[in-house]
Amino acid sequence: MTKQNGYSRRDFFKGASVLAGAAALGGMGAPTVGAAAETAADIPRRKLGKTDLMVSAVSLGSGGDNSDINVIKYAISQGVNFIHTSTGYKKGVAIQNVAEAIKGQRDKLVLGLKITWAPDNDTALDTALETLGVDSVDIAFFNIHKASQVSDPKYRLGAERWIKAGKFRYVGLTSHKETAECLKAALDQGFYNALMPSYNISMEEEFLPIFERAGKAGVGVVLMKSGRGLNGDAYYDAVPQYLATPGITTICKGYGSFRDVQKVIEASRQPADAEVGKRVREAAAVTMTGHCMMCGTCDRVCPQGLPVADVVRCSDYYMEHAEYVGTAFLTYAELAARPQASICGDCDRCERACPNGVPVMHHIRHAETILA
Numbered sequence: 001m002t003k004q005n006g007y008s009r010r011d012f013f014k015g016a017s018v019l020a021g022a023a024a025l026g027g028m029g030a031p032t033v034g035a036a037a038e039t040a041a042d043i044p045r046r047k048l049g050k051t052d053l054m055v056s057a058v059s060l061g062s063g064g065d066n067s068d069i070n071v072i073k074y075a076i077s078q079g080v081n082f083i084h085t086s087t088g089y090k091k092g093v094a095i096q097n098v099a100e101a102i103k104g105q106r107d108k109l110v111l112g113l114k115i116t117w118a119p120d121n122d123t124a125l126d127t128a129l130e131t132l133g134v135d136s137v138d139i140a141f142f143n144i145h146k147a148s149q150v151s152d153p154k155y156r157l158g159a160e161r162w163i164k165a166g167k168f169r170y171v172g173l174t175s176h177k178e179t180a181e182c183l184k185a186a187l188d189q190g191f192y193n194a195l196m197p198s199y200n201i202s203m204e205e206e207f208l209p210i211f212e213r214a215g216k217a218g219v220g221v222v223l224m225k226s227g228r229g230l231n232g233d234a235y236y237d238a239v240p241q242y243l244a245t246p247g248i249t250t251i252c253k254g255y256g257s258f259r260d261v262q263k264v265i266e267a268s269r270q271p272a273d274a275e276v277g278k279r280v281r282e283a284a285a286v287t288m289t290g291h292c293m294m295c296g297t298c299d300r301v302c303p304q305g306l307p308v309a310d311v312v313r314c315s316d317y318y319m320e321h322a323e324y325v326g327t328a329f330l331t332y333a334e335l336a337a338r339p340q341a342s343i344c345g346d347c348d349r350c351e352r353a354c355p356n357g358v359p360v361m362h363h364i365r366h367a368e369t370i371l372a
């Protein structure tokens with residue numbers, strides 16, 4: 001049977017029949033627990049670094065606009081067992097949706113929670129757990145975007161205290177700015193159990209040695225934002241390539257429909273294919289040319305200390321990712337300071353410093369016009 005975009009017709013119809021079964025359960029209603037037992041073994045499970053957590057090779061994020069309760073329930077019913085969330089996603093709606101979707105299923109799930117507050121803020125953590133409807137999560141990820149902050153002992157002390165209090169068992173670091181440097185700094189610290197970087201396949205040159213180092217050190221790697229630059233079925237073609245990469249444990253992403261969930265599960269079962277991988281890499285390289293790679297250089301050179309990369313990210317969300325339009329507005333609104341024509345004047349230092357040729361000034365003007 002010939003394969004197109006890495007899939008055979010048999011793969012497609014197998015997925016379609018499962019979707020039809022889900023629909024028969026009551027439109028977009030929740031599938032049964034029995035369905036979970038039937039299909040759970042089909043998704044590859046992987047050990048997250050040196051932890052005792054076995055996570056599905058494809059896992060569920062709840063960022064962006066992808067936190068539909070029924071899609072989350074469906075993913076769980078199909079064997080996705082690792083779900084990551086944050087109080088910050090969709091202004092708190094995402095974590096509430098996850099809470100609703102996981103009711104009565106906590107014991108079969110691995111839960112990850114992004115910590116966006118100070119590591120001594122017990123109230124924020126307790127509120128998050130209460131919102132999620134659980135006493136504890138399995139792993140918490142500190143949200144750090146400056147490599148110089150990773151070594152701050154407050155994170156280790158906070159993690160140790162919260163682990164002792166039973167709030168979570170393992171600690172990770174998540175980053176989407178100065179990402180490579182943050183990951184390296186985290187590996188230097190030696191106490192993180194997992195890393196969750198913003199990453200896509202066009203960034204291999206810089207990140208593969210880091211992932212390999214993580215693998216050797218027994219630190220799990222959970223990818224996020226891995227679909228950037230991969231349009232249409234290219235993302236599903238990239239999944240086997242990601243999963244074959246030494247060090248990468250699981251791909252965490254939000255999905256908008258039952259069909260998307262089924263497609264990524266099917267993709268997780270495919271072996272990496274050199275020809276498909278070559279095509280995906282070439283496509284991603286073209287698509288990502290001139291797109292932000294979230295290196296954070298623009299932030300570092302801004303004489304006014306403005307969050308330039310965040311504004312580029314918001315503008316990029318709006319223009320490139322339909323499912324993130326809501327996030328673009330919310331994130332932009334929450335920025336404490338924003339680059340604007342009236343503040344920047346004739347300066348264009350950020351754009352000149354960008355190593356990836358991103359039209360930063362265009363994004364600044366675009367965000368000011370569309371998102372403000």
Ligand code: SF4
Pocket residue numbers: 291292293294295296297298299308309312353354355356357358360
């Ligand atoms: S806009 Fe350029 S410099 Fe700024 S984070 Fe993105 S890639 Fe780096």
Ligand code: SF4
Pocket residue numbers: 301302303304305306308339340343344347348349350351
């Ligand atoms: S143009 Fe604005 S955002 Fe960019 S470096 Fe200058 S002051 Fe900072």
